Amino acid sequence: MPQNDLTSVSPAQNSTSPAPRARKVPRIVVLGGGTVGLYSARRVRKRLGRQDAAIVVVDPRPYMTYAPFLPEVAAGSIDPRNVVAPHRKALKGIDVLQGKATKIDHGAKRIEITPQEGEPYEISYDQLVVGLGSVSRTLPIPGLAEQAIGFKNVEEAVAVRNHVVNRLDVASSTWDPELRKRMLTFTFIGGGFAGIEAIAEAEDMARSAVKQYDSLDVSDLRFVMIEGAGRILPELSEPMALYALEQLKQRGIEFHLSTFLSSCVDGHVVTSTGVEFDSETIVWTAGVKANPVIGESDLPTDKMGRLTVLPTLQVADEDGNVVPDAWGAGDCAAVPDLVNPGKFCPPNAQHAIREAWKLGDNLAAQIKGEALSEYKHKSVGTVASLGLYKGVAELFGTFKFKGFPAWVVHRTYHGGAMPTFNRKLRIFMGWFDQFVMSRETVSLGSIHDPRAEFRAASLPPKQAVAKESTPETKAEPVGKS
Numbered sequence: 001m002p003q004n005d006l007t008s009v010s011p012a013q014n015s016t017s018p019a020p021r022a023r024k025v026p027r028i029v030v031l032g033g034g035t036v037g038l039y040s041a042r043r044v045r046k047r048l049g050r051q052d053a054a055i056v057v058v059d060p061r062p063y064m065t066y067a068p069f070l071p072e073v074a075a076g077s078i079d080p081r082n083v084v085a086p087h088r089k090a091l092k093g094i095d096v097l098q099g100k101a102t103k104i105d106h107g108a109k110r111i112e113i114t115p116q117e118g119e120p121y122e123i124s125y126d127q128l129v130v131g132l133g134s135v136s137r138t139l140p141i142p143g144l145a146e147q148a149i150g151f152k153n154v155e156e157a158v159a160v161r162n163h164v165v166n167r168l169d170v171a172s173s174t175w176d177p178e179l180r181k182r183m184l185t186f187t188f189i190g191g192g193f194a195g196i197e198a199i200a201e202a203e204d205m206a207r208s209a210v211k212q213y214d215s216l217d218v219s220d221l222r223f224v225m226i227e228g229a230g231r232i233l234p235e236l237s238e239p240m241a242l243y244a245l246e247q248l249k250q251r252g253i254e255f256h257l258s259t260f261l262s263s264c265v266d267g268h269v270v271t272s273t274g275v276e277f278d279s280e281t282i283v284w285t286a287g288v289k290a291n292p293v294i295g296e297s298d299l300p301t302d303k304m305g306r307l308t309v310l311p312t313l314q315v316a317d318e319d320g321n322v323v324p325d326a327w328g329a330g331d332c333a334a335v336p337d338l339v340n341p342g343k344f345c346p347p348n349a350q351h352a353i354r355e356a357w358k359l360g361d362n363l364a365a366q367i368k369g370e371a372l373s374e375y376k377h378k379s380v381g382t383v384a385s386l387g388l389y390k391g392v393a394e395l396f397g398t399f400k401f402k403g404f405p406a407w408v409v410h411r412t413y414h415g416g417a418m419p420t421f422n423r424k425l426r427i428f429m430g431w432f433d434q435f436v437m438s439r440e441t442v443s444l445g446s447i448h449d450p451r452a453e454f455r456a457a458s459l460p461p462k463q464a465v466a467k468e469s470t471p472e473t474k475a476e477p478v479g480k481s
């Protein structure tokens with residue numbers, strides 16, 4: 001395995017890396033360039049100059065995604081490029097390695113990185129920050145892996161948006177009523193924050209888009225939410241969650257609460273309560289779990305696979321003994337909630353950003369030999385968008401907003417939290433643009449298979465005709481359209 005012990009990281013030099021050299025300054029390796037990774041790396045760089053520490057961020061993506069805006073990307077209300085902060089611009093004075101951390105050996109202080117292409121290689125570090133976030137928590141449900149799509153990253157949100165609009169296009173020229181029904185049935189699994197915002201935004205967009213089709217009517221659309229618990233939006237108080245439920249029901253969204261998905265082979269949905277229907281769109285938003293790379297490492301984790309940390313964001317074992325030189329925060333860590341003793345901070349961006357700031361401050365303080373402080377944050381509240389000009393918000397446990405005011409609170413809060421001034425400005429300008437010229441709901445046809453036409457053109461004429469005339473009878477999974 002190639003190893004990299006150079007002071008400045010250069011993957012191209014890995015395979016010829018000579019014997020380890022002593023580093024002039026400590027190297028901080030940050031795993032994950034998401035919310036925690038980006039904000040903590042920037043904070044450390046603000047506190048420590050290049051002469052004090054080298055910082056390396058490792059992520060398979062070249063950008064950080066602001067996930068609270070993904071539902072609006074799926075609704076076409078925000079340009080996907082505006083909800084991501086490119087690492088090369090946002091991480092000034094910080095090295096970026098594009099690749100997946102595939103092995104963490106904290107005992108040896110080495111990380112194995114697997115780039116998108118090429119052989120895995122190793123880098124060493126003095127301080128480790130783990131901000132690997134979470135992955136979709138799926139279940140071995142027949143058909144799920146083949147038919148469904150997650151809703152965790154910008155690629156998935158764009159695919160959902162394009163798929164929904166594409167199904168409207170295709171259904172508008174389909175005369176088989178059963179096929180049409182299947183195309184226009186959109187199923188979401190999981191009624192937490194991400195799921196409710198996603199279905200509400202997607203329905204709102206489809207409702208607006210359908211007006212452009214003479215052969216389609218809003219009543220042709222069927223949006224279905226399947227949720228295992230007896231209520232939606234557990235992050236909100238019961239009356240506010242009930243308000244959201246009623247609003248969405250009034251718009252015709254069908255709710256199956258206390259219900260589980262049993263099967264969805266070839267898009268045929270079967271629920272635990274015996275409901276059956278066909279749906280070409282199945283979006284899985286039923287929860288997340290800590291990134292599994294952590295569970296496979298020698299770092300301590302709890303029963304849920306989360307990194308165990310102290311309120312200082314230092315990694316510690318179950319007895320509270322600090323694991324030297326390791327730090328963690330965000331969705332992948334069990335961060336004690338000092339405002340609610342005995343509980344852990346919920347996995348959301350509000351905490352992840354503030355934990356990252358505290359982690360950055362403490363890591364810099366440790367390197368400078370200063371005292372560490374503890375993370376304590378009282379939740380500002382919860383805001384959820386339920387479509388264009390609709391929302392629900394609860395702030396400081398006292399102030400409750402519904403409808404348009406809640407939507408304004410949502411946009412203002414998240415617009416302000418979006419990293420970099422450039423992105424904030426682009427988002428606000430995009431909203432202004434839409435306000436003046438209305439939302440664009442055009443489908444970009446076969447964007448997810450741009451080579452299809454070229455492949456067909458390359459086939460001998462007879463084969464191409466045979467291929468084109470083969471009727472499509474099976475449900476197309478999301479992302480294939």
Ligand SMILES: Cc1cc2nc3c(=O)[nH]c(=O)nc-3n(C[C@H](O)[C@H](O)[C@H](O)COP(=O)(O)OP(=O)(O)OC[C@H]3O[C@@H](n4cnc5c(N)ncnc54)[C@H](O)[C@@H]3O)c2cc1C
Pocket residue numbers: 031032033034035036037058059060061063064065066067068069070071099100101102131132133134151152153193194291293329330331332347348349350351352383
């Ligand atoms: C659809 C959706 C809506 C949401 N809405 C809200 C909301 O309204 N309000 C709110 O407060 N929170 C919301 N959240 C939650 C919030 O976005 C997360 O809690 C927050 O982003 C967690 O930050 P993180 O840094 O732990 O993880 P992330 O921001 O997810 O960052 C993890 C990073 O690790 C990278 N990574 C993954 N595997 C590897 C690997 N092997 N090696 C290297 N890098 C890796 C990823 O590419 C990613 O960049 C939402 C989340 C989703 C998915």
